[in-house]
Amino acid sequence: MTAFAPGVLPSEWAPQAAVLLTWPHAYSDWADTLHTTETEFVGFAAAxxxxxxxIVACHDEDHRRHxxxxxxxxxxxxxxxxxxIAPSNDVWVRDHGPLTVLRGRQRVALDFGFNGWGGKYRAELDDAVTRTLANQDALGDIAIESVPWVLEGGNLEVDGEGTLLATRPCLMSETRNDPAAAQALLAALPTLLGVQRLLWVDRGDVLGDDTDGHIDTLARFCDAHTLAYTCADPADRxxxxxxxxxxxxLKALRQADGRPxxxxxxxxxxxxxDDDGRRLPANYANFLIINGAVLVPTYDDPHDALALDRLAGCFAGRTVVPVPARAIVGxxxxxxxxxxxxPAAP
Incomplete structure (x- = not known):
């Protein structure tokens, strides 16, 4: 087995050096809704x-100018x-981008494999985005290290204090890693990410999700003691x-000291x-924490205000910013x- 040096994946609320986006383009599934989607991306990027x-990964030189x-x-x-410039199949950089860990004073971008959520979609360009960016020095002085397993950042929630929250159906999916490889990945996570506890979630699904249940649609750490989670009204049967x-x-989970x-x-x-009548996975748990703010997806829906209010109560000292995402969720x-x-350098 490959030996890895120990590292720590910082919590999302730790100081950040930058945020990475992969921009939508016409050579992808976004072609029919590109104008509306791009308008939302512009607002997101500006925020x-x-x-x-x-840092923005653009498809080619013309796309970069655009x-x-x-x-x-x-x-x-x-x-x-x-x-x-980093050609891509799609925009979901949470899953095809780097997981940047701290090793002492050094930052290392772990380049896990990405196979389109278990082979559901083409992903050969997405899988190369991290390396392509690194070869252009777009990631600065961050070292790059390839990891021989498939792993998606959308299924990892860390609290910065040694706890990892993930969904079992996704992390253990045999379409991502065969059973032996999945066990090897589990064994390596404490070293790779600096976690001592793995808390499993294997119940619940946001309708329309095609990732096999990424945790970032279900439950999110707001700090080491607080979890915000998706909770549907019974009227939405x-x-x-x-x-x-x-x-x-989630009520049964415990912190390291035994408290709920x-x-x-x-x-x-x-x-x-969507136009075919398929329900889309719109949710508010898919927020992004950045320096000084929390960017929350909104859907021109009466529930937007309640979600913003509840998240504002979780993030004292950060501005809660609504970002329209109705086209993005398409x-x-x-x-x-x-x-x-x-993450910022130590």
Whole structure:
């Protein structure tokens, strides 16, 4: 087995050096809704760049010029923008981007494999994005290290104090790693990510999700003691039934000292459907924590205000910023799925 040096994956609320986005383009599933989706991406990008550096993976040189022109019309400070060329299949950089760990004073980007959520979609370009960015020095002085397993950042929640929260159906999926490889990955996680406890979630599903249940649609650490989670109103029978058992499982989880977690329920928006009538996985748990703020997806829904209010109570000292994501969720993800934070150097 490959030997890895020990590292620590910082919590999302730890100081960040930048956020990475992979920008939507016409050579992907976004072609039919690109204008509307890109308008939301511009707002999302500007909200990030107002507070910290932003790295954008563009599909080619023409695409980079186009993205630069769109961002030039916002109040995003140009000095905080890095636009690099890294061809992609899709935008979900939470899963195809780097997991940056700290090893002493060094930052190392772990480049796990990505196979389109178990072979559901083409992903050969996405799988190369991290290396492509590194070869252009777009990630700065961060070292790159390949890891021989498939792992997606959307299924990892860490509290910065040694606890990892993940969903079993995704992490142990045989379409990602065969059983022996999955066990090897589990054995390596304490060294790779600096975690001592793995808390499993294996109940609950956000309808329309195609990742086999990423944790970032279900339950999120707001701090080491607080979990915000997706909780459907019983009147939404379809989603309420799909989430059956999640709340009780979260109530049974314990912190390292034996105390239960403080649980904060987040509502579910009214059902959104694509043109084929398929329900979309709209949820509020897919927020992104950045320096000084929490960017929360909104869907032009009456539940938006309640979700924003509840998350504001979880993040004292950070501004809770609503970011429209109704078009983004049309391809089955939201803000957290479409972004990856790069931690600051120690």
């Amino acid at each position: 990030i760049a107002q507070r910290e550096p932003l 993205v630069a022109d769109r961002l030039a019309r916002t109040d995003a400070p140009p000095a905080r923008l890095t636009l690099a 379809e989603q309420h039934t799909a989430l059956d058992g999640l709340e009780e499982q 977690y403080q649980l904060v329920p987040l509502p579910v928006p009214a059902p959104l459907h 391809q089955n993800g939201s803000l957290h799925c479409a972004s990856m934070q790069i």
